[in-house]
Amino acid sequence: xxxxxxxxxxxxxxxxxxxxxxxxxxxxxxxxxxxxxxxxxxxxxxxxxxxxxxxxxxxxxxxxxxxxxxxxxxxxxxxxxxxxxxxxxxxxxxxxxxxxxxxxxxxxxxxxxxxxxxxxxxxxxxxxxxxxxxxxxxxxxxxxxxxxxxxxxxxxxxxxxxxxxxxxxxxxxxxxxxxxxxxxxxxxxxxxxxxxxxxxxxxxxxxxxxxxxxxxxxxxxxxxxxxxxxxxxxxxxxxxxxxxxxxxxxxxxxxxxxxxxxxxxxxxxxxxxxxxxxxxxxxxxxxxxxxxxxxxxxxxxxxxxxxxxxxxxxxxxxxxxxxxxxxxxxxxxxxxxxxxxxxxxxxxxxxxxxxxxxxxxxxxxxxxxxxxxxxxxxxxxxxxxxxxxxxxxxxxxxxxxxxxxxxxxxxxxxxxxxxxxxxxxxxxxxxxxxxxxxxxxxxxxxxxxxxxxxxxxxxxxxxxxxxxxxxxxxxxxxxxxxxxxxxxxxxxxxxxxxxxxxxxxxxxxxxxxxxxxxxxxxxxxxxxxxxxxxxxxxxxxxxxxxxxxxxxxxxxxxxxxxxxxxxxxxxxxxxxxxxxxxxxxxxxxxxxxxxxxxxxxxxxxxxxxxxxxxxxxxxxxxxxxxxxxxxxxxxxxxxxxxxxxxxx
Amino acid sequence: xxxxxxxxxxxxxxxxxxxxxxxxxxxxxxxxxxxxxxxxxxxxxxxxxxxxxxxxxxxxxxxxxxxxxxxxxxxxxxxxxxxxxxxxxxxxxxxxxxxxxxxxxxxxxxxxxxxxxxxxxxxxxxxxxxxxxxxxxxxxxxxxxx
Numbered sequence: 001x002x003x004x005x006x007x008x009x010x011x012x013x014x015x016x017x018x019x020x021x022x023x024x025x026x027x028x029x030x031x032x033x034x035x036x037x038x039x040x041x042x043x044x045x046x047x048x049x050x051x052x053x054x055x056x057x058x059x060x061x062x063x064x065x066x067x068x069x070x071x072x073x074x075x076x077x078x079x080x081x082x083x084x085x086x087x088x089x090x091x092x093x094x095x096x097x098x099x100x101x102x103x104x105x106x107x108x109x110x111x112x113x114x115x116x117x118x119x120x121x122x123x124x125x126x127x128x129x130x131x132x133x134x135x136x137x138x139x140x141x142x143x144x145x146x147x148x149x150x151x152x153x154x155x156x157x158x159x160x161x162x163x164x165x166x167x168x169x170x171x172x173x174x175x176x177x178x179x180x181x182x183x184x185x186x187x188x189x190x191x192x193x194x195x196x197x198x199x200x201x202x203x204x205x206x207x208x209x210x211x212x213x214x215x216x217x218x219x220x221x222x223x224x225x226x227x228x229x230x231x232x233x234x235x236x237x238x239x240x241x242x243x244x245x246x247x248x249x250x251x252x253x254x255x256x257x258x259x260x261x262x263x264x265x266x267x268x269x270x271x272x273x274x275x276x277x278x279x280x281x282x283x284x285x286x287x288x289x290x291x292x293x294x295x296x297x298x299x300x301x302x303x304x305x306x307x308x309x310x311x312x313x314x315x316x317x318x319x320x321x322x323x324x325x326x327x328x329x330x331x332x333x334x335x336x337x338x339x340x341x342x343x344x345x346x347x348x349x350x351x352x353x354x355x356x357x358x359x360x361x362x363x364x365x366x367x368x369x370x371x372x373x374x375x376x377x378x379x380x381x382x383x384x385x386x387x388x389x390x391x392x393x394x395x396x397x398x399x400x401x402x403x404x405x406x407x408x409x410x411x412x413x414x415x416x417x418x419x420x421x422x423x424x425x426x427x428x429x430x431x432x433x434x435x436x437x438x439x440x441x442x443x444x445x446x447x448x449x450x451x452x453x454x455x456x457x458x459x460x461x462x463x464x465x466x467x468x469x470x471x472x473x474x475x476x477x478x479x480x481x482x483x484x485x486x487x488x489x490x491x492x493x494x495x496x497x498x499x500x501x502x503x504x505x506x507x508x509x510x511x512x513x514x515x516x517x518x519x520x521x522x523x524x525x526x527x528x529x530x531x532x533x534x535x536x537x538x539x540x541x542x543x544x545x546x547x548x549x550x551x552x553x554x555x556x557x558x559x560x561x562x563x564x565x566x567x568x569x570x571x572x573x574x575x576x577x578x579x580x581x582x583x584x585x586x587x588x589x590x591x592x593x594x595x596x597x598x599x600x601x602x603x604x605x606x607x608x609x610x611x612x613x614x615x616x617x618x619x620x621x622x623x624x625x626x627x628x629x630x631x632x633x634x635x636x637x638x639x640x641x642x643x644x645x646x647x648x
Numbered sequence: 649x650x651x652x653x654x655x656x657x658x659x660x661x662x663x664x665x666x667x668x669x670x671x672x673x674x675x676x677x678x679x680x681x682x683x684x685x686x687x688x689x690x691x692x693x694x695x696x697x698x699x700x701x702x703x704x705x706x707x708x709x710x711x712x713x714x715x716x717x718x719x720x721x722x723x724x725x726x727x728x729x730x731x732x733x734x735x736x737x738x739x740x741x742x743x744x745x746x747x748x749x750x751x752x753x754x755x756x757x758x759x760x761x762x763x764x765x766x767x768x769x770x771x772x773x774x775x776x777x778x779x780x781x782x783x784x785x786x787x788x789x790x791x792x793x794x
Binding site: 356360363364367368381382383384385386387388389392393396511512513515571572573574589591592594595596597598600601602 | 665669672673675676677679680681682683684702714716717718719737738739740742743745
């Protein structure tokens, strides 16, 4: 009964999405206030019914209703409650429903917080969000219905993929989706703007906190995915340049470019059409990412084609959304003129370079991700693009980006670098290079050029970020939340760079065959295989090893890697044993029994790896601080007559 | 600067940027494209000698041999037409099993053995790697054009 209610709620949600699009866009076009008011009510209704549908599916999972196909294929009677709920978005159908719920949530938030916007503009934004919503709900109802019944009901479920039975991966999709879908707000704003053909500072100011919010969720989502891959996949890597990872990283790069470009559009009225194009791109890449991961096209171009219904719908939807937005852009964007000049060393220049480098990296990653798909689809051979490609094409634009970042933060709008800023930057550069030589030389005894460059850039970015609040406090100037957020986020970028440089330069990974009592040595640590025993969990059995780690005879830690076999069957899963530290992680994964009492073990030494995720958290936190700046909450009309300040 | 010259400068800058990016992509592509072959294609001489590539197929039942107490393993990869012995030293992935699909990354040796430096079973238990699934459905070795 409940699943049928969910199905019905989803149909009603689709009808309300149609109402939301028609009344909002139609009302705005005809200037009909009653229609626009009806369109806003449809937003609330749509959210309620999508939430109901989502709740029904969650209920079916909680109640272990194996008469629903989707539940039977992704749950199991022994699955703990937390993972039964997480299993709702464990596969294709449920994740589309989650996507739709996120979209309804963002739309509701826009409807609630947009009182200060002019009514027609607000309605157009809600109307475009309604159009996207129609696409997703139609897709679910026609090709991917999560409420489909199984007759007769299964007596037992097939279980959630054990890889997904993990805290980080349970919360990873909702956070990632909040980010993906959040860009739909900027997208709808861009489309509404293009339709009206005018763009002012108030528009950019209005879009900024929404974009920041979406971007910070995406940042956390990506960091969670990376952290999960590190400890769960058993390989100890933190980024694999896998198409699935690239799918979430590309919208992030576009979103990062967008928040910087929006700053210029708001403060200086420049880059207008470019900003709109980025807003369209960020969301288009989010859509592309969702479908790359969820449609099965990555698994096989041909498997994708054998289920033509889904494939054709997806391609049509992508074409309509992306193509439609680009057509609108081509038609209307020439009306938007940016007219103002600036000095070469002004902040505008640096943000221009920021955008150029980010977009270059994005384009090259997109090429590497899609190239194998095209080759395969055209029957030109099966290839894969290896991580070295991505490492190279990402690194090359990022080095100048980081170098310029430190200067750009200190450059004033329009006028460029001021005298006092120059002195601060010389100090930061000197300290950065000195610090890099110190870390490389003293801590690791290694001064390879790329490593030293990486450390120097990391310190340079962190120090030049810190110099801003220090200078402001000394000069008794205020420190607005937007500036503080920028400082925190850029400091986070520097910290992540430090971590990446450290781990990529000095990591040690080695496989060993050890018997109980034997020891192996890596990076100055002795790993002694002390014991192995059977363990039992709530829905798995397995073996656990004790790996006693010592350094020059003094004890460091005991690692407990496991090998698990889930009761629902399937292959064994590796649970790594990890000792977390400020300077390094020690990592042990247990392999197979090799005979003669020996077991295979993968031992790893990962210096500074924690700073990658700590940096990402700071980046997201900086975004949060900036999004909460009071400036964004002052009604647009109240500030209409205000002049643009030359500096922040 | 006149607006006209400014626009010209912008176009030149964009072209230079796109050119640089393209050059970078070509350079990066050169060594990092990995081709995939099944055992029949390898034995037909399609695979490049001396270069690394990926080989895929099913692990023949009963072919997994360990040198007792070490990390050295040998197994046979087959597409049910032809088979190729593979040797590897290291941890096998969780999803590695006899009778299931596998992808190995490495080079052919002079003795006709594939020396793998990485073994992937990057699929869940419901399906085999797509390249493997497809190559099994192709009775004659499919030509791969480069």
